[in-house]
Amino acid sequence: MARNRERRFEPATLVAGLVCLGIATGFGLDAAGAWHPRPVLALPALGIGLLLTGLTRAVTRSVRRRSAGSGAVR
Template sequence: MAADRERRFEPATLLAGLLFLAIAAGFGLAAAGAWHPRPVLALPVLGVGLVLTGLVRAVTRSVRQRSRASGAGR
């Protein structure tokens, strides 16, 4: 990566990472015998989480495009 490029905060990436960590923690707790979730819940939770991540990504992109467009008009 070029040194002159700054890293941007990506909320969708953070949300996806937290989603996968939560699912992994649930499976870890189930393997340890500390929690007994229903396995059929994993797929809907994953689906809802990924849809939410996509919505956050779309909103972030829209906000950034609008701010670039308003900044270019100055």
């Protein structure tokens, strides 16, 4: 039986998922013939998305660390 533990919301995971979904949508639209993005732009878009994910993770960690230090309940 699985333990019933509370899961925390991870905004960085959401950002990473949205970036990957956006890139996949671009390639899907290209395959359907509806839009023709340049494939060369996928790598910089992925890099910028990973940078945003890291930044989001750092901010989230900082906020959680600060709130845990003040005695706030998670």
